[in-house]
Amino acid sequence: MTTMDTLVPFAEALDRYEPVIGLETHVELGTRTKMFCGCTTVFGGEPNSQVCPVCLGLPGSLPVVNRMAIEYAIRIGLALDCSIASWCRFARKNYFYPDMPKDFQISQYDEPLCTNGWLDVPVDGVIVRVGIERVHLEEDTGKSLHVGGATGRIHGADYSLVDYNRAGIPLVEIVTKPIEGTGAAAPEVARAYVTELRDLVRALGVSDVRMEEGSLRCDVNTSLAPRGSDRWGTRTETKNVNSLRSVERSVRFEIERQAAVLDAGGRVIQETRHFHEDTGSTTSGRSKEEAQDYRYFPEPDLVPVAPSDEWVAQIRAALPEPPAARRARLQAEWGLSDADMAALNAEALDLVAETVAAGASPADARKWWLQELARRANETGTELARLAITPAQVARIADLVATGTLNDRLARDVIDAVLAGEGDPDQVVAARGLAVVSDEGALTAAADEAIAANPDVADKVRDGKVAAVGPLVGAVMRATGGKADAARVRELILERLGQS
Amino acid sequence: MSELTRMTAAELSAALAAEEVSATEVTRAHLDRIAAVDDRVHAFLHVAADSALAGAAAVDARRQAGERLGPLAGVPVAVKDVFTTVGMPTTCGSRILAGWHPPYDATITRRLKRAGAIILGKTNMDEFAMGSSTENSAFGPSHNPWDLDKIPGGSSGGSAAAVAAYEAPLAIGTDTGGSIRQPAAVCGIVGTKPTYGGSSRYGVVAFASSLDTPGPFGRTVLDAALLHEAMSGHDPCDSTSIDAPVPPVVAAARQADVSGMRIGVVTELSGDGYQPGVLSRFAEAVELLESLGAKVTEVSCPHFRYALPAYYLIAPSEASSNLARFDAMRYGLRVGDDGTRDAEEVMALTRAAGFGAEVKRRIILGTYALSSGYYDAYYGKAQQVRTLIIRDFDAAFGQVDVLVSPATPTTAFAIGERADDPMAMYLADLCTIPSDLAGNAAISVPCGLAPEDGLPVGLQVMAPALADDRLYRVAAAAEAAFTGRWGRPLLAEAKGLNS
Numbered sequence: 001m002t003t004m005d006t007l008v009p010f011a012e013a014l015d016r017y018e019p020v021i022g023l024e025t026h027v028e029l030g031t032r033t034k035m036f037c038g039c040t041t042v043f044g045g046e047p048n049s050q051v052c053p054v055c056l057g058l059p060g061s062l063p064v065v066n067r068m069a070i071e072y073a074i075r076i077g078l079a080l081d082c083s084i085a086s087w088c089r090f091a092r093k094n095y096f097y098p099d100m101p102k103d104f105q106i107s108q109y110d111e112p113l114c115t116n117g118w119l120d121v122p123v124d125g126v127i128v129r130v131g132i133e134r135v136h137l138e139e140d141t142g143k144s145l146h147v148g149g150a151t152g153r154i155h156g157a158d159y160s161l162v163d164y165n166r167a168g169i170p171l172v173e174i175v176t177k178p179i180e181g182t183g184a185a186a187p188e189v190a191r192a193y194v195t196e197l198r199d200l201v202r203a204l205g206v207s208d209v210r211m212e213e214g215s216l217r218c219d220v221n222t223s224l225a226p227r228g229s230d231r232w233g234t235r236t237e238t239k240n241v242n243s244l245r246s247v248e249r250s251v252r253f254e255i256e257r258q259a260a261v262l263d264a265g266g267r268v269i270q271e272t273r274h275f276h277e278d279t280g281s282t283t284s285g286r287s288k289e290e291a292q293d294y295r296y297f298p299e300p301d302l303v304p305v306a307p308s309d310e311w312v313a314q315i316r317a318a319l320p321e322p323p324a325a326r327r328a329r330l331q332a333e334w335g336l337s338d339a340d341m342a343a344l345n346a347e348a349l350d351l352v353a354e355t356v357a358a359g360a361s362p363a364d365a366r367k368w369w370l371q372e373l374a375r376r377a378n379e380t381g382t383e384l385a386r387l388a389i390t391p392a393q394v395a396r397i398a399d400l401v402a403t404g405t406l407n408d409r410l411a412r413d414v415i416d417a418v419l420a421g422e423g424d425p426d427q428v429v430a431a432r433g434l435a436v437v438s439d440e441g442a443l444t445a446a447a448d449e450a451i452a453a454n455p456d457v458a459d460k461v462r463d464g465k466v467a468a469v470g471p472l473v474g475a476v477m478r479a480t481g482g483k484a485d486a487a488r489v490r491e492l493i494l495e496r497l498g499q500s
Numbered sequence: 501m502s503e504l505t506r507m508t509a510a511e512l513s514a515a516l517a518a519e520e521v522s523a524t525e526v527t528r529a530h531l532d533r534i535a536a537v538d539d540r541v542h543a544f545l546h547v548a549a550d551s552a553l554a555g556a557a558a559v560d561a562r563r564q565a566g567e568r569l570g571p572l573a574g575v576p577v578a579v580k581d582v583f584t585t586v587g588m589p590t591t592c593g594s595r596i597l598a599g600w601h602p603p604y605d606a607t608i609t610r611r612l613k614r615a616g617a618i619i620l621g622k623t624n625m626d627e628f629a630m631g632s633s634t635e636n637s638a639f640g641p642s643h644n645p646w647d648l649d650k651i652p653g654g655s656s657g658g659s660a661a662a663v664a665a666y667e668a669p670l671a672i673g674t675d676t677g678g679s680i681r682q683p684a685a686v687c688g689i690v691g692t693k694p695t696y697g698g699s700s701r702y703g704v705v706a707f708a709s710s711l712d713t714p715g716p717f718g719r720t721v722l723d724a725a726l727l728h729e730a731m732s733g734h735d736p737c738d739s740t741s742i743d744a745p746v747p748p749v750v751a752a753a754r755q756a757d758v759s760g761m762r763i764g765v766v767t768e769l770s771g772d773g774y775q776p777g778v779l780s781r782f783a784e785a786v787e788l789l790e791s792l793g794a795k796v797t798e799v800s801c802p803h804f805r806y807a808l809p810a811y812y813l814i815a816p817s818e819a820s821s822n823l824a825r826f827d828a829m830r831y832g833l834r835v836g837d838d839g840t841r842d843a844e845e846v847m848a849l850t851r852a853a854g855f856g857a858e859v860k861r862r863i864i865l866g867t868y869a870l871s872s873g874y875y876d877a878y879y880g881k882a883q884q885v886r887t888l889i890i891r892d893f894d895a896a897f898g899q900v901d902v903l904v905s906p907a908t909p910t911t912a913f914a915i916g917e918r919a920d921d922p923m924a925m926y927l928a929d930l931c932t933i934p935s936d937l938a939g940n941a942a943i944s945v946p947c948g949l950a951p952e953d954g955l956p957v958g959l960q961v962m963a964p965a966l967a968d969d970r971l972y973r974v975a976a977a978a979e980a981a982f983t984g985r986w987g988r989p990l991l992a993e994a995k996g997l998n999s
Contacts, residue, residue: 053604057825059597060584060606060703064739094821094870098843103824154843162829295870297879300709300818302739 005281006260010252011184013224013259019186020232021251022221025174025197028140028214029072030207035139035170036063036106043213047163055168057101062301065090069137069170070113070305071315072206076172077114077135078316079204085113087306090137090299095292098154099142099162107138107173109296113305120324121196123189130193131177142167172206178232186222186255191248194218198244199323199346211242218247222254224262233258234268238282241275249280257282334362343370347385351394358395364402368394372415389418396425407485410434436485440492443476443484447493450475461497469493501536501666504529509575509669509723516574519563523556523574527618530576534620534667537997542642543652543662545581547621548588552576559616572730573616578668580659581622582629583714584703585609592705593625593637593655596826596833596854606703607735608672608714615730620668623658627856628823629679629707631655632928635919636858643915644687645996646955650912653683653928656717660687663717665997670727671717676707677811678908678932680715681944685907685958688946688990690724690975691717693932695965696939697742699728700735706822708815709740711936719991721945721976725753728968744966752969756976759793763974764900768804769931775910777950781957782906785947788981789904789974799900801892806885807933808926813869813882814937819859820866826854861922890938897964902974905931907944907958931960941968945975946990947982956990 034041037054053061077084091109114135121128143166148158174197182189198209198216209216223235236258238250253275258268272285321329323346330353331341344352348369355365369384373394377384397414400406406414406429417428429435450472451458460468469490476489504526507515515521531549538544559574584590584602586609591597605613612619626636634642634657642657644650645665652661656673660683663671673680675693684691692715699714706712716727728749735741765786770779790796828834828850829843836849855863869878896903909930918924935942944958959978963970983989 053602056830058584058602058604058831059590059592059600059705059825060582060602061604062702062738064737092821094824096824096827096844096847098827098829101825101830103827104821160843293872295821295867295872295875297817297821297870297875300740301706 005257006264007253007256008259008263010256013255014184016227017224017233017255017259017262018181018183018227019251019255020223020225020235021179021182021186021190022235023176023179023190023193023247024219024221025194026217027076027172027174027201027207027209028216029069029170029172030205031066031068031072031170033066034168035066035069035137036168039168041169043215045165047161048165050165051167055101056164057103063106063299065302065305066170070307072170072204073113073135073137073172074307074312074315075204075206075319076174076201077117078312078319079200079322080114080117080119080132080135080174082114082117082132082135084307084312085111085115085305086309087304088113089304090302091296092299094295097141098160099144099164099167101142101164101167105138105141106299106302108136112136119193119196119200121189121192122324123185123192128179128182128189128192130179130189133175133177135172135174138171138173140166140169140171187248187251190220190251191244194247195244196323202346203320203323203326205320211244214242217242220247220250220254222251222258223268224255224258226262233262234270236268236271236273236282238273238275239285243277246275246277250275250282253281336362336366340366347383348374351384351391354391355395355398358392360395360398361402364398365391365394368398372412376415376419387419388421389415393418393425400425400429404485405429405435407436409482410436434483436483443480443489443492444496446476446479446484447472447489447496449479451493451496458497461494461499464499466494466499501533502529505533505666505669507669508720509572509718509726510720512575512669513571513726516563517569523559523563523616523618524553526574527552527556527576527620530620530668533665537665538667540643540648540997541645541661541665541667542640543578543623543658543665543667544621545591545593545624545637545639545658546589548619551587552618552620555613555616555618559618562616570615570730571726572612574618575670576618576620576668577612577727578620578623578659578662578671579609579612580625580656580671580673582625582674582705583609583672584705585619585622588619588622590622590705591639592629593627593634593639594854594856594859595638596850597831598638598833600832602703604703607700607737608731609703611731611733612672617670617730623656623662623671623673625658626655626679627859628705628819629655629674629676629712630819630858630862632678632682632925633913633915633918634658635915636856638856641915643996644912646688646912646994648996649914650955651686651915653686653908653912655679655683656691657683659717660684660689660691663687663689663719664991664994669719670723672714672727672731673717674704674707675713675715675932675936676711676815677936678929680717681907681932681942681958681960682928684717684944685946685960686912686956688956688994689717689719690721690943690945690979691715692724692728692943692968692971693935693941694728694732694968695742695747695941696936697740698746698941698966698968699732700738700741702735702737706818708818709822710818711811711815713936719989721756721972721979722750722753724943725749725972742966747966747969749969749972752972753976755973756980758789758974758977761794761902761970761974762900763789763794763796764799764896764903765796766804766896766903766905767798767800768802769905773909773927773930774906775950775952777952778906778908778910778957781948781950782959785959785978785982786904789978792977792981794974797900799896799903801889801896801903801934803885803888803892804934807889807937808930810882810885810889811929811933811937812865812926813878814886816862816866817869817879818866820863820870823855823859823863826851858922886937889934893934893938893940893962893964901963902970903962904974905960905962907931907960911950911953911955911957935962938965940965941971943971943975945979947978948990949993954993
């Protein structure tokens with residue numbers, strides 16, 4: 001496992017080989033209950049607290065299909081422009097593994113629910129159309145924790161623990177057609193595809209698609225063909241690539257590794273490989289050439305799924321606006337530049353849109369989320385959407401600034417207080433007395449005091465060096481505890497010094 | 501033997517309702533009978549005396565409080581050890597599940613409890629319902645009350661033997677290839693395979709999911725109908741359960757009238773390989789039905805001859821997958837977990853030690869039949885044959901109301917006689933398998949004793965899916981006419997227990 005692979009520099013690899021990639025993406029659906037039983041799907045429960053005879057696969061138990069999971073899968077299929085099967089079956093995929101309660105997985109085999117669609121993916125301003133082979137439903141397995149041993153895998157572990165809370169959570173597997181002709185952009189295309197798919201699934205409201213929690217997981221297939229060859233090379237399947245960055249890096253690494261193998265006259269082994277976040281490399285998993293025979297056959301415990309045309313039409317009618325179209329529409333509405341838009345990922349876009357809807361200007365909403373709040377999210381290692389502040393609260397803060405009640409510095413204090421759970425912006429302003437000092441009398445007195453205390457500076461300003469006014473403004477701001485509107489203070493001082 | 505154990509379920513039900521007897525007395529009488537004879541019959545793997553008496557006391561209390569109870573309230577029932585039962589072990593006749601106490605009740609267990617039926621205990625069976633003799637039970641065979649050296653049939657042999665030995669008036673079993681009808685036939689009692697989907701499989705440890713069908717045993721047709729009605733009906737926990745009213749089986753059993761019914765004799769289910777005494781009793785039964793006003797014709801079902809091979813591909817294929825879960829990880833037996841072996845080895849050692857030879861044979865058969873490159877030739881082809889058999893039935897039921905045949909090719913054979921010859925054993929289900937593959941309904945009702953060995957012969961009646969009531973009309977009419985002719989129930993002739 002620890003043998004170092006020889007690599008060929010990326011650009012050099014691309015000179016000699018053409019990569020073909022393919023992605024299999026698993027999305028945990030956000031249904032309230034599991035695929036085949038009534039257990040809750042909430043993430044993070046005590047191990048083995050969200051289980052029943054069905055998802056534990058106890059002898060005698062039987063699955064019953066969750067209608068909502070079918071609906072969610074159809075929603076995804078329609079959004080990817082797939083055909084929806086009018087009749088299809090589940091199949092059993094048979095293999096032994098301790099985290100699979102029945103030692104078979106209920107999945108779909110030769111009769112997937114959705115087939116033959118596409119997704120347009122923007123890559124550096126160019127749209128790449130990625131073909132979708134199929135979208136099918138299956139149940140998730142339990143989660144193993146292998147304790148002891150060097151690899152963290154079952155082999156060599158001292159013992160293993162299994163949590164079956166995840167067993168039976170509905171999964172949708174989205175399989176692309178082979179993506180050819182992307183050349184050196186292959187790693188980027190892979191990443192952009194997963195990003196676009198993630199945003200689409202999020203917009204459909206069928207999953208929270210959190211890669212770090214495993215609700216979106218990727219297997220990345222990569223193969224190389226010598227330039228000019230009309231045959232594809234042997235592919236490897238890199239399993240469980242669990243961040244967008246890793247998707248890109250794993251393709252890049254496999255291209256560099258496979259090129260070295262081929263350059264040396266070797267043969268790429270068809271196998272699964274594991275991606276390592278720390279090194280950005282992949283290592284060999286089990287070889288598919290001694291492939292498991294999954295002995296698929298139609299699941300006899302379930303009746304076929306036959307979504308009616310009416311039902312599919314209803315689901316189609318209720319689909320939300322596609323993310324790309326929505327993004328274009330919002331950009332036009334908000335009048336933001338391409339660069340401004342580019343900085344807004346799907347999550348931030350939603351937050352900004354909600355903030356605008358709550359009354360803020362697009363520029364303000366964008367500024368607060370991308371600057372102030374993004375910084376705080378970064379500092380605390382949370383996602384923007386998980387900050388303890390709502391778009392409505394941000395809109396209110398922007399409004400308080402626009403009307404002069406707060407200046408930017410005070411607004412930052414208010415944000416801190418809201419994040420700390422001290423209540424709504426108005427409550428914070430009232431409780432902490434954070435409103436800008438707008439009493440002209442008090443400000444004038446403070447300005448005169450500052451002028452008297454700094455005669456040299458005051459003289460310079462009187463002599464026309466308006467830019468020298470800073471220390472006087474600073475003094476007033478200090479005197480008012482920062483609660484004054486700095487622009488107004490500057491104006492006032494210049495007025496008093498005959499420079500207005 | 502107490503008179504109470506001689507009574508039919510219908511008689512007990514009436515006596516209980518009239519408060520002529522208490523559920524506690526009825527239960528105690530049956531527990532006494534079990535204590536007296538079960539060391540010879542070995543119908544039970546587990547006798548739940550305490551919970552049975554507690555259940556009986558509860559029924560008595562409810563009745564004394566003036567509650568109106570259903571027909572099975574206070575009537576004892578024996579339950580095949582393939583149904584999950586809270587408070588009792590469920591082993592499926594296998595070492596691999598020895599000691600497992602399920603945390604949930606099968607839908608049918610729950611329905612029986614709710615109906616006030618008294619569950620006496622769990623009955624012996626061929627391991628995971630694979631077999632026709634109970635010899636494949638890991639806990640030793642059951643014995644036929646007609647002749648203790650003979651098999652009671654299988655896989656629900658314990659349930660059939662319990663009813664035939666008066667240890668229980670009623671029992672439930674499961675029929676996958678004939679596992680209710682064949683033991684009923686060789687024990688001289690009534691057993692029904694309801695329409696597939698008519699009785700819930702939830703909590704029935706699966707052998708072959710597309711075939712497994714729970715059903716009732718009784719000593720009379722009416723008793724079987726009473727239990728059939730109580731255990732059946734739609735179950736949202738079983739996707740293959742049919743959402744339709746339960747056919748009026750009790751009314752049909754009371755009607756017991758075949759006048760004007762069109763009855764087809766299946767040409768293919770007779771001839772070579774059938775015991776002469778079985779064929780002669782069957783012929784007599786057909787004449788009897790004709791004399792009662794039925795119109796009898798012969799009907800050909802040409803694909804029935806492929807039923808047995810198709811069954812022995814489909815059932816093991818599903819079983820190979822259904823039985824994968826017995827892997828020592830979560831429940832049941834665990835062998836070799838001494839800290840030096842990995843999970844895969846422990847799985848293999850456990851399965852090697854926990855499964856019997858027949859189960860292993862079928863897992864291997866099924867694994868092979870489903871494997872890549874063989875699927876089309878075996879599993880796929882068998883499913884096509886299944887379709888042809890369904891078409892044979894459809895065509896036949898276009899001409900007649902029910903079909904009849906012997907329930908088994910032979911009477912009960914000796915324990916050990918076929919144990920080393922799987923093919924001979926498989927032939928015991930020759931007549932019963934077609935209905936399982938088609939998913940329709942069928943019953944076995946006693947039609948006399950084979951002259952050459954004095955052992956009971958079963959008449960099988962088959963009806964279209966959801967026409968289970970027709971079975972009871974025909975079987976009850978035959979039963980009434982036969983009992984009239986014999987002067988007493990057939991089972992009175994059973995001498996195995998010399999009682």
